Amino acid sequence: MAFLPRVKRLFAPRPPAVSIEIAADHVTGVALARGRQTRVAVVVTEPLPDGALVPAANAANVVDRSAVTDVLTRVLRQLPGNPTRLGLVVPDSAAKVSLMTFEHVPAKVTDLDQLVRWQAKKAAPFRLEDAQVAYSPGRQNGDGGRDFVVSLMRRDIVEEYESVCTAAGGHAGVVDLASFGQLNAILANDAGSDEDWLLIHVARGYSTIAVVRLGQLILFRNRPGEGHATLADLVHQTTMYYEDRLDGAGFARVYLAASAAATTADEAAGLRESLASRLGVPVRPITFAQLGGSDARPDVVAAPLGLLLREHSASETQM
Numbered sequence: 001m002a003f004l005p006r007v008k009r010l011f012a013p014r015p016p017a018v019s020i021e022i023a024a025d026h027v028t029g030v031a032l033a034r035g036r037q038t039r040v041a042v043v044v045t046e047p048l049p050d051g052a053l054v055p056a057a058n059a060a061n062v063v064d065r066s067a068v069t070d071v072l073t074r075v076l077r078q079l080p081g082n083p084t085r086l087g088l089v090v091p092d093s094a095a096k097v098s099l100m101t102f103e104h105v106p107a108k109v110t111d112l113d114q115l116v117r118w119q120a121k122k123a124a125p126f127r128l129e130d131a132q133v134a135y136s137p138g139r140q141n142g143d144g145g146r147d148f149v150v151s152l153m154r155r156d157i158v159e160e161y162e163s164v165c166t167a168a169g170g171h172a173g174v175v176d177l178a179s180f181g182q183l184n185a186i187l188a189n190d191a192g193s194d195e196d197w198l199l200i201h202v203a204r205g206y207s208t209i210a211v212v213r214l215g216q217l218i219l220f221r222n223r224p225g226e227g228h229a230t231l232a233d234l235v236h237q238t239t240m241y242y243e244d245r246l247d248g249a250g251f252a253r254v255y256l257a258a259s260a261a262a263t264t265a266d267e268a269a270g271l272r273e274s275l276a277s278r279l280g281v282p283v284r285p286i287t288f289a290q291l292g293g294s295d296a297r298p299d300v301v302a303a304p305l306g307l308l309l310r311e312h313s314a315s316e317t318q319m
Contacts, residue, residue: 015311019087019304025204026261030304043296055091072168088172095153139216178303185306195252
């Protein structure tokens, strides 16, 4: 089973049992039930006031710290066990994600770190010295080279989100991006396919599109803005690039994650129909066995759930 990288990980002897997503329009908390079978025990979602949080890669995100802290505190109080150790999911647009290809991968970790940072410095919209850098190996190339998924996030922006968690009584030991969490949740529930598939994530204030091949991320694009025109352009441009540059033979599956809090079930269904007509492939809603009988919206739960599934899988592998 393949999993995608987190933006930041601090030492943690056990994976978190609770994860929190702080989005532009809501805060969602997910708690897993104890036991051998992984399932969601509790989901809590609370709306954020308009303008309290404005995700951006190169500007302050938390506009109204008091309001965000209050909402997060309410969410934590409704989760079992008075959780303090948290996994934290932040908006895609708070970071920059790149896919880098190296023809020769250094054997030493320190040399690889330097190579990744040197390459990242060319495209970073901020000083790399001020950034948190995380990377994970992607697909291997036939000539011995390898792709890497690289995430960059300004350190002061990471600290903004962490400080809100601290003020609410929690500690963010892992920080992840929303679409990474969604991809990981899908991979955990639908692993093993050899065919290419596509995730379209429509959030408040941005859209992200990602392509997975053989369990590895091969394309990731994030664009600010809302509306069908912005999304249609992003889907069209990405599809053309996929076919022309990535030898794409078509998508076996397409998933839509409409995570904006105001999106209704009818609006999501209409968007799936519109995208299916454009792509020529049925567009699925995302569903998860771990939700059981919960009435929580899978689109809203996917990102924090994916973080938990990845961390628990990594913990089991290390045992």
